[in-house]
Amino acid sequence: MSTTVTDRDPWTPRRLFGDLLVPRATTLALWAWVVFNLALVGWVGVQSLKESGEVWISPFGFPDSPRWSNYSTAWKAAGFSSAALNSTVLTLLGAFLIVALAAPAAYVLARSTRRVAGPLTGYFAMGMSIPLQTVVIPIVVIKLSVSSFMTDWVTGWWDNRITLLVFQVVLSLPFTVFVLTGYLRSLPSEIEEAAELDGAGPLRAFLQVVLPLAKPAMTTVLVLNVIGLWNETLLALLITPLPEERTLPAALLSLYGSMQYSSDWGALFAGITILVYPMIVLYLWLGRRIVEGMTAGIGK
Incomplete structure (x- = not known):
């Protein structure tokens, strides 16, 4: 058998x-x-405390004596004071505007019963697939046109950091709307119906009922946008050429250009640490909430 x-x-x-x-x-x-x-990440932090000779002699060893002065050298040489202020203001303001604009749009797409809602959501998804490098020339042309128009016809002056902020917000909206739409679709529509029975209008129901329930997704897109805006380099190089308008990534590239000739590699690693470590700490702090927000509305 x-x-x-x-x-x-x-x-x-x-x-x-x-x-x-x-x-x-x-x-x-x-x-x-x-x-x-x-x-x-740990290796970069260790290198930032070494002298230039130690970086090459013992690249995987610890410094004989931690050289904390590398941070002050990098901070002064790259002009990190103004760059850090620019990055902080642009990142926080940009992340707030992105979420403030994307949340109502995602709510309308998630709750709309019209046929156009599905294709519009698809268009936002398509917007995430467009590489920034493919629209470099239009960005530069628009930047020059806006600056010339505002300077010659409207205000008499213009700050390129405003143009950078606008582009950062616009280019980050597709991802944010797409993520929030998926999460809001996972929320039962009965919560708005209950709010309407209690006398709340659509706007009040959205602000006082839906947004608190969407806090995980809001936290997710807020943190991811903060990380993305903080590390944005190409846009900053294209739109803000002046030293006083630079953000931290652009200032770090300038630091690299100067430090490779002076061979102060410890200061260069210190500049990398200044740029990278705050976002790593932020992600480690809120990492679990980011994952929850990304997966809560999956498949909806």
């Missing part, structure tokens, strides 16, 4: 490979990637 082996048999090679080896190998690969990135 012969016996047959089915896919339900836990010892078949297919089941053994699919259910045991692949998940474990994937988990191991992900943890290896996490450890590598954490080690790289």
Whole structure:
């Protein structure tokens, strides 16, 4: 009497490979990637406390004596004072405007029963797939036209940081609207109906009922936009050429241009640390909320 082996048999090679080896190998690969990135971040921080000679003589060792003066050297050489102020103001104001504009738009798309709501959501998704490099020339042309128009015909002056803020907000809206739309669709519509029975209008129901319930998704897009705006480099180089208008990434590139000739590599690593570490701390602090907000509305 012969016996047959089915896919339900836990010892078949297919089941053994699919259910045991692949998940474990994937988990191991992900943890290896996490450890590598954490080690790289720690390595940059260690290099920022070394003298230039130590960076090359013992690249994987610890400094004999921590050189905290590298941070002050980098801060002064790159003009990080004004750059940090520009980055902070543009990042916070930009993230607030993005969420303030995207939340009502996402709510309308999530609750609308019109046929146009679906295609519009798709268009926002398509907007995320457009590389910034493909629209560099239109961005520069618009920037020059706006600056010339405002200077010659309206105010008599113009600040390129305003243009940078506008472009940052516009280019970040597709992702934010798409994420918030998916989350708001996961919320039951009965909550608005209950608010209407209590005498609340649509605007009041949105502000006092829907937005508090959408706090996880709002936190997610807010933090992700803060990280994205803080690290934005290409737009800053294209739109804000003057030293007093630079953001931290642009100032860091300027620091690299000067430090590679003076060979002050410790100060250069200190500048990288100043730029990168605040966003890493922010992400580690709010990482779990970001994941919850990204996955709560999936599939809706």
